[in-house]
Amino acid sequence: MHHETMASGIYLPELDVPAADLTDRSRRLEFRGNARDYFRIWIVNVALSLVTLGIYSAWATVRTRRYMYASTALADTPFEYLARPLPILRGRLLTALIFALYALAGHVSRPVQLGAALVVGLFMPWMIVKSLMFRARYSSWRGLRFHFTQDYAGAYQWYLLTYLLLAVPMVLVIVLSAGGHALVGLLLAFAAFTGIYPWIKGNQQQWMIEHHHFGGKSFRFKGQLSNYYAIYIKAVGIAIVAFLACAALFGALAVSALKGHLQGFNPKAPPIWFIASAYLVMAPAYLAVWTYAHKAMTNQMYNQAQLGSYRFHSTLAYWPLLGIYLSNAVVVLCTLGLAWPWARIRLARYRAANLEIIGGGDLNDFVRDAFSHGEVGAAATEMDSLLGIDIGL
Amino acid sequence: MTPAVYFDGLSTRPIWVEVWREDAVLHWRTADRQRAWQASLASMEPSARVTGLPFVLHLADGAHLQIEHDQMPADWFPGHHRLEKLVDWLERRWMAALAGVVVVVVSLLALFEYGVPWAADRVADHLPHALESSMGRQSLTALEGRVLLPTHLSAERQTHLQAVFWHFALGMPGLGDVRLKFYSAPMIGANAFALPDGTIVFTDQLASALPDDEAFIAVIAHELGHQVHHHMLRQVLRNSGAFIVAGMMMGDVTSMGGITAGIPLFLINSHYSRTFEEDADGFAFAALSRQDIDPVAFVHMMQALQRSHPESKDQAAERYVMSHPLNADRIGRAEAASLAFKARHGAGAAVQAKK
Numbered sequence: 001m002h003h004e005t006m007a008s009g010i011y012l013p014e015l016d017v018p019a020a021d022l023t024d025r026s027r028r029l030e031f032r033g034n035a036r037d038y039f040r041i042w043i044v045n046v047a048l049s050l051v052t053l054g055i056y057s058a059w060a061t062v063r064t065r066r067y068m069y070a071s072t073a074l075a076d077t078p079f080e081y082l083a084r085p086l087p088i089l090r091g092r093l094l095t096a097l098i099f100a101l102y103a104l105a106g107h108v109s110r111p112v113q114l115g116a117a118l119v120v121g122l123f124m125p126w127m128i129v130k131s132l133m134f135r136a137r138y139s140s141w142r143g144l145r146f147h148f149t150q151d152y153a154g155a156y157q158w159y160l161l162t163y164l165l166l167a168v169p170m171v172l173v174i175v176l177s178a179g180g181h182a183l184v185g186l187l188l189a190f191a192a193f194t195g196i197y198p199w200i201k202g203n204q205q206q207w208m209i210e211h212h213h214f215g216g217k218s219f220r221f222k223g224q225l226s227n228y229y230a231i232y233i234k235a236v237g238i239a240i241v242a243f244l245a246c247a248a249l250f251g252a253l254a255v256s257a258l259k260g261h262l263q264g265f266n267p268k269a270p271p272i273w274f275i276a277s278a279y280l281v282m283a284p285a286y287l288a289v290w291t292y293a294h295k296a297m298t299n300q301m302y303n304q305a306q307l308g309s310y311r312f313h314s315t316l317a318y319w320p321l322l323g324i325y326l327s328n329a330v331v332v333l334c335t336l337g338l339a340w341p342w343a344r345i346r347l348a349r350y351r352a353a354n355l356e357i358i359g360g361g362d363l364n365d366f367v368r369d370a371f372s373h374g375e376v377g378a379a380a381t382e383m384d385s386l387l388g389i390d391i392g393l
Numbered sequence: 394m395t396p397a398v399y400f401d402g403l404s405t406r407p408i409w410v411e412v413w414r415e416d417a418v419l420h421w422r423t424a425d426r427q428r429a430w431q432a433s434l435a436s437m438e439p440s441a442r443v444t445g446l447p448f449v450l451h452l453a454d455g456a457h458l459q460i461e462h463d464q465m466p467a468d469w470f471p472g473h474h475r476l477e478k479l480v481d482w483l484e485r486r487w488m489a490a491l492a493g494v495v496v497v498v499v500s501l502l503a504l505f506e507y508g509v510p511w512a513a514d515r516v517a518d519h520l521p522h523a524l525e526s527s528m529g530r531q532s533l534t535a536l537e538g539r540v541l542l543p544t545h546l547s548a549e550r551q552t553h554l555q556a557v558f559w560h561f562a563l564g565m566p567g568l569g570d571v572r573l574k575f576y577s578a579p580m581i582g583a584n585a586f587a588l589p590d591g592t593i594v595f596t597d598q599l600a601s602a603l604p605d606d607e608a609f610i611a612v613i614a615h616e617l618g619h620q621v622h623h624h625m626l627r628q629v630l631r632n633s634g635a636f637i638v639a640g641m642m643m644g645d646v647t648s649m650g651g652i653t654a655g656i657p658l659f660l661i662n663s664h665y666s667r668t669f670e671e672d673a674d675g676f677a678f679a680a681l682s683r684q685d686i687d688p689v690a691f692v693h694m695m696q697a698l699q700r701s702h703p704e705s706k707d708q709a710a711e712r713y714v715m716s717h718p719l720n721a722d723r724i725g726r727a728e729a730a731s732l733a734f735k736a737r738h739g740a741g742a743a744v745q746a747k748k
């Protein structure tokens with residue numbers, strides 16, 4: 001669910017706010033969908049997509065997304081998903097083609113694949129802008145569409161150039177380990193990395209929020225850079241604890257399982273069950289870290305954003321969210337994917353219940369803005385979700 | 394009269410109205426009758442029906458009417474969204490959902506069992522041979538010097554094996570451009586594999602574990618089978634195909650897709666390589682029979698390799714066995730081929746004796 005598009009500030013002069021009722025009211029998002037309905041919608045659409053060899057999949061996407069959007073209501077009015085299937089289908093075909101060429105290139109010639117990866121990397125910020133534009137344009141509430149202004153320079157700055165800065169600590173490690181100071185290099189690189197990464201992430205968030213608009217107002221962002229450092233330092237701490245705990249657990253299990261026939265164990269060629277269970281134990285550790293970063297960044301994004309006279313308050317909490325993710329993963333795996341709709345509804349319900357819009361107005365003071373927005377291709381959005389790139393939302 | 398909410402498209406202010414229809418025109422007004430609007434049905438674009446969701450009737454000027462689900466009379470827009478009406482009808486039925494589960498399972502099986510391999514093989518047929526050669530060269534350059542080191546086999550052993558190889562290969566028409574190369578490969582141990590450009594890579598470790606020339610020919614026949622049927626190219630295409638198809642399907646499922654897609658993809662890929670192994674076996678049995686070698690030589694070779702390393706330090710020989718597991722199926726097929734071979738030879742001998 002992309003209520004992430006509703007973050008934000010002011011770009012048109014404030015219209016006169018009604019003088020009455022200036023006490024702040026808080027309105028929670030409400031998720032009205034249920035797993036039974038969504039399961040039927042989902043399975044029928046997946047089946048039709050497979051039977052039509054993927055042609056119907058664009059229609060299926062529109063229907064399932066419409067269900068998620070329209071089941072989310074703010075002040076008793078549901079959101080709307082307005083995208084048309086055909087542009088999505090076109091985008092999907094284009095993505096499949098690019099993907100196929102890339103996959104094949106690796107087997108034919110390494111330089112060609114490297115070149116392709118470089119080209120994709122160069123286009124990534126452009127695709128991020130396009131995909132944010134597409135999402136915003138086709139999300140609407142009470143008849144007004146969201147809007148994302150194109151800012152390619154900003155996208156290239158925050159999603160490409162600043163990442164090049166991260167190459168500096170890498171070079172540092174190589175130079176220092178070549179000089180025999182591997183440990184010093186590693187520590188310095190770690191310090192440089194923790195110095196740069198939160199700064200990039202914070203600025204990406206600000207850039208993204210500040211280019212969104214709704215109803216004649218732009219979203220504003222009052223970011224505190226120190227907040228992001230706190231988030232990532234905590235995330236590193238959680239990573240160390242979680243991986244140590246999971247590794248210890250795995251070690252204990254492996255030793256007890258191997259007891260007696262340790263001599264048959266070849267560390268260079270471990271048996272399949274050993275590798276599989278290593279992944280199985282590490283997956284929760286990864287999830288524990290990812291959930292923290294995701295939760296903290298989402299809260300940060302909403303809590304620092306503002307739209308007109310309205311503020312946002314996001315209250316995602318670590319343990320409930322981690323519980324949802326873990327149990328979702330277990331149930332989805334055990335049902336071979338059939339519980340996917342249930343998992344999705346659960347998460348959407350939790351996320352909606354933890355987002356409030358606070359302000360003195362009655363939410364009626366948004367107006368259609370003067371921008372005329374052209375149609376935006378779906379290819380970039382599709383590319384994004386296929387390559388699994390999280391835009392940091 | 395149907396209750397609805399009217400948004401004028403200029404602001405987010407909701408206006409509660411009552412809607413009714415007069416012929417081809419829709420009318421709506423506020424409850425206090427202070428304000429009223431109208432528009433022809435033809436000028437409106439209704440949203441498609443979805444369980445539980447309100448209908449949205451979009452007007453030409455950007456305004457819209459929102460009508461609660463199941464409250465809109467069905468005869469207002471009979472001709473719209475014909476396809477989605479059918480889909481909606483299905484989506485409301487548990488029987489359809491159940492049928493959907495069956496359809497999904499069956500079509501996923503069919504897609505990965507027949508669809509992807511079929512499409513990949515058609516693509517393979519149409520790719521230029523130059524692509525296949527450059528693929529083989531690319532793999533060899535990637536491995537040479539790192540995994541594949543210069544051979545330690547003596548010159549005469551090499552000459553002997555090459556001679557056996559060429560004697561066998563030249564006896565097979567339509568083999569195309571093939572060559573045999575020896576490498577020392579401590580990392581991968583006893584192994585042999587066919588590259589798409591016609592190169593058969595044979596490791597020293599495997600060469601020294603083979604009991605006799607017949608076993609050597611058995612391995613070669615199997616690898617030539619991979620070569621003749623373009624297995625490596627087809628494997629690459631099938632795996633990429635499965636990867637792309639799965640990726641497209643997981644596209645909507647981004648967050649958890651990565652983790653869950655890995656396991657089935659691994660199973661699918663090893664399933665494809667198993668069918669290729671069967672193919673290569675079949676080719677080998679036929680080729681061996683044609684050159685008057687009993688296909689059972691293949692089983693003997695595998696058994697010899699398995700015997701040669703019972704919990705010994707020689708783990709190397711195990712590798713070829715591991716990538717070519719000797720299961721009952723495989724032995725069964727080899728023995729069937731061997732029986733057919735013996736029957737044919739027995740008959741041939743009998744015919745010759747009569748003459």
